[in-house]
Amino acid sequence: MTLQPALFANDIDRYLKEHESKGLLRFITCGSVDDGKSTLIGRLLHDSRMIREDQLAAVTRDSRLRGSVGGQVDLALLVDGLQAEREQGITIDVAYRFFSTDKRKFIIADTPGHEQYTRNMATGASTASLAVILIDARYGVQLQTRRHSFICDLLGIRHFMIAVNKMDLVDYSEARFQEIVADYRDFADGLNVTDVRFLPISALNGDNVVNPSSDMRWFDGAPLLTQLEQIEILAVQNLHELRFPVQYVNRPNLHFRGYCGTLAAGAVEVGTEIRVEPSGQRSSVARIVTNDGDLNVAYPGQSVTLTLHDEIDISRGDTLVAANSDIEPCTAFTADVVWMHETPLMLGQEYEIKAGTRIVPGRVVRIVYQVDVNTMARSATDTLGLNGIARCQIEVTQPLVLDSYQRSPETGNFIFIDKLSNLTVGAGMVVDALNVGHIVWHDMAVTKRRRAERNRQKPSIIWFTGLSGAGKSTVADALERQLFGMGYNTYLLDGDNVRHGLCRDLGFSDEDRQENIRRIGEVARLMVDAGMVTLVSFISPFRDDRRMIRNLVEDGEFIEVFVNTPLAVCEQRDPKGLYRKARRGEISQFTGISSPYEAPESPEVEIDTSAYDLEETVGRLIAALRRHRII
């Protein structure tokens, strides 16, 4: 008897008082229909008096119609779900079941056991702290037993209860039971789980489910339900490693700024010195606010609102950690990934990655190995299909605060979201966050494309050509400031900053001018390779020179901007007095005076700085860059 009818009948107030202090245990049941999983769950619900009369009546009626257990009420029917599944006789999703005893409230994640439902099992296991794994006593440890155990272990479940079911069909044989226990122990040596318990049961008859079995007196353990009520769940949280992902900034009025979130790990106290990641700002906790009054200390799992002593800029997606914590946000990590969609995981494809309260673009750059869920054998692959499990190297474009999943599950998990369909296509558990200290693992080539993708821009050369005094440098400088402000990574090369360093050794002979432009072109090309939007301001009077540079980079990466300001205007401006010197013959071969300027035949953009002011000119350039898909 697991609920106390006498108590709630006679002293409901005392009953309620006692039940307010119950704990909650989530567990997953693994096994196929054939193992008697549904029957076991039905039995737990039934024998713990959680079945309502109307449900029981329906099941009794259906049992007669189906006749699947010869006259007995088929308790498995209690847990059948959607109509379609009932017709097919299988379960194809995660169903959550609820029951309570005097000791605990239980939530069962009821998942199907076949290999094609690995993703469902991973989903169910993600929130469970215990797994009930069913084995048919007649068949012993099967391939699927290994699969179920492996997935539960991978998802970090620390407690396994191996329920050897259908003991009635092997004459309640202790020898058979011990044989299965030995087999399982051999295999489980390779898992992380440390608490493995074995029970001989018959879900159909109720042996060792809620009540002890009179047919198996040789078993001295407690029945399944008693064990579920009593087992002490290992707390995985490390209370010293504060992790508070900011979920929502609460600003109801000018006098209150609170950071709402659910404490993922560690404890936080009033006065705790904190650091904000990834910004690195510091402050300390002023209040721990709840609607039921302020707290002095909050623990993992509590949803609270923190206020800080300092006004600093914090937003959703930031994580508060202890001020002296040595955690570093990372942009690369290894993780075990479970793929959950028919469309396979593609190397290098960008997905949204949601970890905690942060969503960032990221990609799998390498699959270290794929694991066969049945044999745990590892193999090489470069794609991961539905229900595949693999260890992967992942890169994200913005830093995440991640812990190893085994150490801190709540800050070591994440999901993949497809950018087009918005579906959740995968889930991952962090193995190792890769910090600056040990980046030795990179073996996927860092290419121009990958750098450009991380910079989220199209690298290019924006080449300003035109007469001296045409306004090239002024316009290029203004454009760079504009682009930089828009979030692009830019660099401006102009004739002067190059001449003073890179080309200091060059003079003004034809040969040296040729070498000068070659060097500028090569530097610009390297900048493009580095993923930059590169602006070059350089008279470059000869078409052949400009064509040579255009040919250094790929189609579409060279944007020629012809700064076509009339010579008369340039000469009038004469900012460096060069035209005057040239007219006086003090400078020979001066472009436009004593040396030709070969105007571009089909520049991507043409501007005249005497016709428009600077702001409008930059506006026209931005529009042109959009047209050419540079930005």
Next chain:
Amino acid sequence: MREFTIRALTHLRQLEAESIQIIREVAAEFRNPVMLYSIGKNSSVMLHLARKAFYPGTPPFPLLHVATTWEFREMRAFRDRVAAQVGMELIEHVNEEGRATGINPFDHGSARYTDLMKTQALKQALDKYGFDAAFGGARRDEGASRAKERVYSFRDKHHRWDARQQRPELWSLYNGKLNPGESIRVFPLSNWAELDIWQYIHLESIAIVPLYYAAPRPTVVRDGRLIMVDDARFPLAADEVPQERWVRFRTLGCYPLTSAIESRATTLPAIIQEMLLARTGERFGPVVDHGGVGPVEQKAREGYVR
């Protein structure tokens, strides 16, 4: 460093913290959320949790009541009191086209009536205001097909639920990415069982509609069910005389479709006691759930939500 001893949260505090996390996540990730407020006990608990989530502020979304005009009078009075007290905007939506047809739960059958005045009305309201997330108070323990419902239940732009579009939900990571026109229903009480709801109402002293408590009320017996005669619109048969009976309600909706149970339970502990001793489920009460095989699944497809 100071040593801490972890204290496990009780089951109610854990459920509370998880629900608050869900409610805040929706407020953070969605453009225009709304909380469906049906005035029942689940709505009361959900609203209570929302207020906790944003304390000392007010929840940053309005309440939406899809009204049929056939609610118990006490429900409307309670609703207006609560809305005034919490300081949230209350939107009432009635399917005016439905009302214009003169449809009523007596003459047109509960299925057609409910579809028009609840299901269609809800879609109208969501479209009218462009809500992209609607909190509902449904729980997974309410029926076999509910057991598999997600916390974020995805709906296409026609408000349809499609099994293949539902997203796996691992840990407490919910995927709130939507394309324009799509929306979700959110069920922050997914993991609460009926007993948890009652225990929490008791623990937190949450106000609920007085109809949940037993009192002498005018009732008639129709098809073996006790129906309360709440106003003069009730079409009494020639030989029908309402009788004063001690009754209460387990769930609340349109009064002609909600059957009462005889009870003397006038306190919360007494109600909980009756519930624990009772052998029939709470969903037995409302007539609306007896319209054929798999009604809840059918309603999910049609976009209905409590």
